[in-house]
Amino acid sequence: MSETRDYKPTLNLPKTSFPMKANLAQAEPATLARWQASDVVGAVAAARASAEPFVFHDGPPYANGSIHVGHLLNKVLKDIVVRSVLMEGRACHYVPGWDCHGLPIEHRVMTGLVESGKAAKLDTLSDDHRRMAIRRECAAYAAKFIKSQSAQMQRLLTLADYANPYFTMQPEYEAGTLEVFAGLLNEGYVFRQLKPVHWSIANQTALAEAELEYEDRVDPSIYVDFEAADRSKIDGAFGIECECTPSFMIWTTTPWTLPANLAIAVHPSHPYALVEMDGTLTIVAAEMLGKVAAIVGATGVKTLATALGSALVGLEYRHPFCDRTSRIVAADYVTMEDGTGLVHTAPGHGDDDYRTGLREGLEIYCPVQGDGTFDATAPEWLRGKVVWDANTLVVEHLRASGHLVHALQFTHSYPHDWRSRTPVIFRATEQWFIGVDRAGARAGQSLRAMARDAVNNTIKFVPAWGQSRLKGMIESRPDWCISRQRAWGLPIPAFRTADGTVFMTSASVRAIAQCVRANGSDAWFTLTPAVLLASYDAASDPHAPKDLCIESLTKMYDIFDVWFEAGSSWNSVLRQRGLGYPSELYLEGSDQHRGWFQLSMLPALGVTGATPFRTLLTHGFLVDKDGRKMSKSLGNALDVDVLLKDFGAEVARWWVSGVAYDGDIRIDLDYFKVAGESYRKVRNTIRFLLSNLYDAPAWTQEQVIEFACASKPESIDGWLMGELTALEVEARAAYKEYDFRRVHLAIFNFCNETLSSVYCAAVKDRLYCDAADSPRRRQSQAVARVATEVLTRLLAPFLPHTAEEAWIALRGSRAPLLFTQTHIGLTFARDVRWVHVMAARAAVSKALEGAKSLGIDNPLDAAVTLPDANGALAPFAAELADLCGVSQVILDANATLVLVSDLRALARCDRSWRRDGTVRQRSDGGMLSDRDALSVGV
RNA sequence: GCGCCAGUAGCUCAGCUGGCUAGAGCACACCCCUGAUAAGGGUGAGGUCGAUGGUUCGAGUCCAUUCUGGCGCACCA
Structure with a gap:
């Protein structure tokens, strides 16, 4: 042979x-360089110059730190949208943006200044100069991180106009934001009101949550009797007759806030007891009675009657040392954990109290001034005293007047100013708000009503549950406090007139916007009111105050909440740059229902009457493989640079594309290995x-x-x-x-x-x-x-x-x-008869597996007989052997089972290794089948 | 505490308006190929569908409660 x-x-x-080997870590940067060198963005735009545009708007990430896997997810999802839209033949000019202002950066910068010893020097400067010095540092800081984040995002192979990004600190962006604000002013949504904030007495400034440090502090903890104003009404509420006038017992750890007490809050559905306690009649929550009696050391306690909190609502009491009576109000935040179940309420000194105050129509009363001393509205013996000294004074006063039930020292965690390390107080100050329940001048309805309508009827949600989530948030959100007392931000361009009133109108804001567009928001700190208002004409401003004297105006220094800036991007970017409006899609993490989605929607509804987006797409948050949130402290956070180096952006993108992005997304190096396998x-x-x-x-x-x-x-x-x-x-x-x-x-x-x-x-x-x-x-x-x-x-x-x-x-x-390019758009019809063929193929695979026990290991050594009673397979006869990977297939109308027969006795083609029955020795001496002989030409 | 969401094989997920022995891919085990070769192919073993209770002839699928986790909000007077 x-x-x-x-x-x-x-x-x-x-x-x-x-x-075969992708070598992504090396090959991707080369591709990136090629794209940059050949201006892919421009080339794609040119190719789609006359195409129908798909408007897609980037929500600005904060210009701080390195990008994390959350950015990776978000940016890649966005890029998939951009590129899939392009492949459909539409135009999509995507402009990346960054959020630049705000506390996190200012905080970092200030920490740096304190550490380098420059902060003390700043304090010697004038307000404008000091703020400008801080702002310069902050701007440089933001610019630095924009640059590094931009490079990281490009490394993810995202296609966007990185040459022309938007920043919230760009002058034209700031001007666009101010114009949105002017629009809201014009519609009457903006107002100024007292609201309690964390206040640093040492620095005489409001502080944000991030600027607080919690430290233990010892304060007096006191139980105080507030005498009821009308005994007969108490009798009515409890259904008995009292022999003397009962008191409502409250508990507080901040005695200095008692002068501002304007109400006592009770829980409407909890029972309250009228008790005789050591000879006096007192009202406390029934559930707290035992605890309270023990703390105050009462010996004789007798419950006379009980009534639900709701029965107490509306009853009046006399303030123990201020000449006024106030009401009992209901509040469901009242708990039965500490105190007496009756909560001392000072709307000027607490957030809950404030809300209750607003609801009950109470004054937001704050007798404490910026320096921590009481003003002239306080009782004489407190005037000019600092709140910390007032604590003792109040306790002694109450003790002397017989209102003090009990006092003890109490250690608790208390917020402190992170810079001065002094305790802060909660103090009502004037803030700017966008009202969500005020009817707009043009729309005739409130922002909440418009938002509700948009959420119910206009916006498309992906996934669908975004609707109920946003709806719930719209319903429950309070007025939007847009002012912050900081340096790093866009100033709210309000002035104070000589007589102390505030001057800011739609027209004046537009004038400032014009100035900011030319000079940036630094202008507010470097220019005089007269220069800032150069293009303002009071005569043609119907809202201008009478006899406005621009020369005597002084600038006010609140800045905008950064969310207002980001929430104006639809105007500052889409409309100002002519990119098309509204956006087809906003795509962000589910936290943005509270954030950017909502805070973009409200200004846009106010100014334009419509939402700035048609569809809201949200993705969930990344969690580790055990479902726990990612954090540096847990050490379960994945580093993007490491991922890119070990797997490449393409594997990361492939992973993102396959993820179920509604709900939590588990992320782990192992999943990238899996993604790498399927990529390969x-x-x-x-x-x-x-x-x-x-x-x-x-x-x-x-x-x-x-x-x-x-x-x-x-x-x-x-x-x-x-x-x-x-x-x-x-x-x-x-x-x-x-x-x-x-x-x-x-x-x-x-x-x-x-x-x-x-x-x-x-x-x-x-x-x-x-x-x-x-x-x-x-x-x-x-x-x-x-x-x-x-x-x-x-x-x-x-x-x-x-x-x-x-x-x-x-x-x-x-x-x-x-x-x-665009998709091919094939229209080749699927032939349903193939289901029979594929079923037969699967049956053959199984049969061949069984035939291995007979020694037929290689399918090419086998012939297969297929049952084909109804002739379904006959039209495909020519393809069956190749499809099944065997040498021959025989169709048999009478067979019922797949039959595998051994062909090893039959000659094997030296070229194709098949035993198709045509194999014989050819002129060149080789054993070849007919087809192979023909192919070789022998 | 409140709102929204998720909990199905080791892993990632399908399972629509309730109805045959709950599916897929990966991983795994065993086998084949060596002319896609740091590739390719086949077969197979894996699940009390988070828990409890209920509605129903019948529930992974509906209802209630509960546990775990995530996002957002509120709270600590």
Whole structure:
């Protein structure tokens, strides 16, 4: 017997420049550099110059620190939107932005200044100069992080106009924000009102939560009797007759706030007891009675009657040392944990108290001045005294007047000013608000009503539950306090007139906006009121105060809540830059229902009457593999740079694309390994397709599509064309619904099953062994080429680098940019008869597995007999052997089971390794089947 | 404490308006191929569907309660 000839050189074996190893960590930066050098953003814009635009607006991340995995998720999702929209042939000019102002930066900068010893020097400067010095530092700090974050975001291979980003500290942005504010003023939504804030006496400033440190502090804890004003009403409430006038007993740890007491709060649904306690009549919560009696050391306690808190509401009491009577009010925040169940309420000194005060129509009374001393409205013996000294005075006064039930020292955690380390107080100050329940001048309805309507009827939510979430937040939100007492921000351009009233009108704000547009918001600190208001004409401003004297105005120094700035981006960016309005989509984490979504919606509703977005897409938060939140302290936070280095941006993007982004998203290095595996699977499948196209004719796109579509429905090629069409339709529909995971799974499944397991395996023999230019081989090459064309486009939004790599391998380096292309739009009908064929194929696989026990390890050593009683398989007879990977398939109308027969006794083709029954010795001495003999030409 | 969301094989997830022995991919085990080769293919073993109670002829699927976790909000007088 002659030895087996080596026919390998005669085969059409695959070849490609597209490497199996992606080497992403090195290859991606090169792609990035190429994009930057060739101005991809410009090229794509040019290609879509006349296309229908898709307006998509970036919510600004805060310009602080390094980007974290949350940014990665958010930015990649956004980029997938941008690129998928482009592939649909629409234009999408995406402008990235940053939020620059605000406390986190000012805090960091101030800490730095304190550490470097420069802070003390600042205190010697005038207010304007000091603020400017801080602002300069802050601006530099923000600029530095914008630069580094921008580079990190670009490294994620995101496509955006990084050359022209927006910052909330840009002069034109600031001007756009002020114009929104002017619009709201004009509609009457803006007002000024007292509100309690954390106040540092040492620095005479309001503090934000982040500027507080909690330290233990010892304060007097006192139980005080507030005498009822009308005994008969008490009798009515409890249904008994009292022998003397009872008192309401309250508890407080801040005796100095008692002068501002304007109410006592009770819980409406808890029982309160009227008790005789050591000879006096007192009212406390029934549940607290035991505790209170024990603390105050009462010996004789007798409950006379009980009544629900709601029965007490409206009763009046006499203030123990101020000449007034006040009411009992209901509040459901009253708890039965500490105190007496009756809560001392001073609307000027507490947030809850404030809210209660507003609801009950109480004065927001604050007799404490900025320096911590009592003003002239306080009782004479307290005037001019600092609150800390007042504590003792109040206790002694109460003791002397017999109102003090008990006093003890109490250690508790108390907020302190982080800079001066002195205790802060809660003190009502005047703040600016945007009212959500005031009817606007033009709209005639409130922002809340408009927002409610938009949430119910206009906005599309992805996922749908965003609607109920936003709805709940709209319903419960209070007026928006937009003023902050800080230096690093956009000034609220209000002035004080000589007589102390506040001057700020829609027209004056517009005038300031004009000045800020030219000079930036620093102008507020460097220019005089007269210069700032240069373009303001009081005569034509109907809201101008009478006899306005611009020369005598003084500037006020509140700045805007940064959310107001970010919430004005629809005007400062979309409208001012002419990018189109409104935005089709806002896409942020679910925390932005409270944040950017809502705070963009309110100003836009106020000014334009409509929401600045049509659809709200939210994604959940990243948690670790055990479902715990990511944090530096837990040490479970993943570093983006490490991910990029170890896996590459493409694997990270591939992971993002496959994630179920509604709800929590678990993230772990292991998941990136998994994503890397499936990425490689997709990559290798595409590589197989590409590698069989090396000698394909130079078809144009139109030609190859036409050729591929000419595949017979009963051919493997025809089957794939049907599957490919279905994939394209499905993926594009899912992209449109932002259901990227569905796209991801569809593509993966197509590569893994449809191509790798079925099509590629089936078509291998003809690609390798048919004559290079056989019609059958060319047909499959055309279909493989079309599959590659479709896949690169479908993958492009997820894997811009890999898709482009494949695109260049397919079309050459002079091909037009992938992102100037659009989807192929196949319409090859799926032939339903294939379900029978695929079922038969699955049955064969099982049967072959069983045949292994008979020694038939290699399917090419087998022939298979398939039952085909109804002739369903007959039309596909020519393809069945290739499809099943066996040498022969016989259809038998009478068979009932798949039968595997051993062909090992039959001659084996030296070239194709098949035993198809035509194998015999040929003129060159080799054992070849008819097809292979023909291919080799012997 | 309140609002919203999630809890299905080791992992990531499908399971629509309640109805055959609860599905897929990955991982795993075993096997094949060695002409996609630091690739490719086949077969298989994995689940009391967070827990409890209820509605129903029948529930992963509806209702109630509860536990765990996430986001947001409130609270510490």
